[in-house]
Amino acid sequence: MDTVEVDGLRLAYRRRGHGRRVMFVHGGAEDSRTWTPQLEALADEFTVIAWDEPGAGGSDDVPDGFGLSDYADCLAGMIRALGVSPVAVVGLSWGTTVVLELYRRHPTSIRRMVLADGYAGWRGSLGAREADARLAGVRAAMAEPGERFDPTLPGLFAGDPPARFVPLLEAMAANVRPRSMVTALTAMAQADLTDVLPTIRVPTQLVWGELDVRSPLAVAHELERRIPGATLAVIPDCGHVSNLEAPHMFNEVVRDFLGRPD
Known part of the structure; x- marks a missing residue:
């Protein structure tokens, strides 16, 4: 892995391939390894x-008081440091919330975007009651001594997790830092970015698992309705982590969308 320093934080990243640049933004309780099938498949055509x-x-760990705007500013800083602005951005789950905040604060850094199985913040897409309930559940679970994130959490996949990715999921779960996870999901629970959606002026592709129960299809249809010109691709028999549960279909949607002329 390589690193860059942004606002005093050392940020790690993985980079492969050559061609038009694409930045992948992972979900909660994950890291860049979750994009392994995308990095492997798309490096033939893209950076x-x-x-x-x-x-x-x-x-590096998150500093005290870190919030959604700080994640977005760090991502913008990495894009600048790598000299890839404006860049296509692909976000999954919590990563879509970071991408939308990036667009709010640094719109010229994004060339086009893919939002997969995500949210305009939990508050924005699920409502205050559900957002607060989810956050309370996360805080309670992480407060247990020795507790760690379950990578096969019910609802992440439509069925059993793909066997070939279980070791990857377990490795990422073993590296989850409870304080950092709670920080990120607190930002997610508090966020309502619905006001950003109608302001988006870059090509936008939505990708959703048909059986996603963490971010139901109703959320995807609301984003499609609110984002000008957005298109929605639904992956059949697939849950919330569509990039791992159906990587071939996910990759084909992303490749087709990113390959179109601006």
Whole structure:
């Protein structure tokens, strides 16, 4: 892995391939390794870059008081440091919330975006009651001594997790830092970015698992309705982590979208 320093934080990333640049933004309790099937498949045509957000993977811990705007500013700083602005950005789950905040604060850094199985923040897409309940559940689980994130959490996949990715999921789960996870998901629970959606002026592709129960299809249809010109691709028999559960279909949607002329 390589690193860059942004605002005093050492941020790690993986980079492969040559061609048009694409930045991948992972979900909660994950790191850049979750994009392994995308980095492997798309490097033949694109320069694929996947970051470890602050507090994840090989990146430094999150400082006290870190919030959603700080994640977005760090991502913008990495894009600048790598000299890839404006860049296509692909976000999954919590990563879509970071991407939308990036667009709010640094719109010229994004060339086009893919939002997969995500949210305009939990508050924005699920409502205050569900957002607060989810956050309370996370805090309670992480407060247990020796507790760690379950990578096969019910609802992440439509069925059993793909066997070939279970070791990857377990390795990422073993590296989850409880304080950092709670920081990220607190930002997710508090976020309502619905006001950003109608302001988006870059090509936008939505990718959703048909059977996603963490971010149901109703959320995807609401984003499709609110984002000007957005298109939605639904992956059949697939849950929340569509990039791992159906990597071939996910990659084909992303490749087709990123390959179109601007």
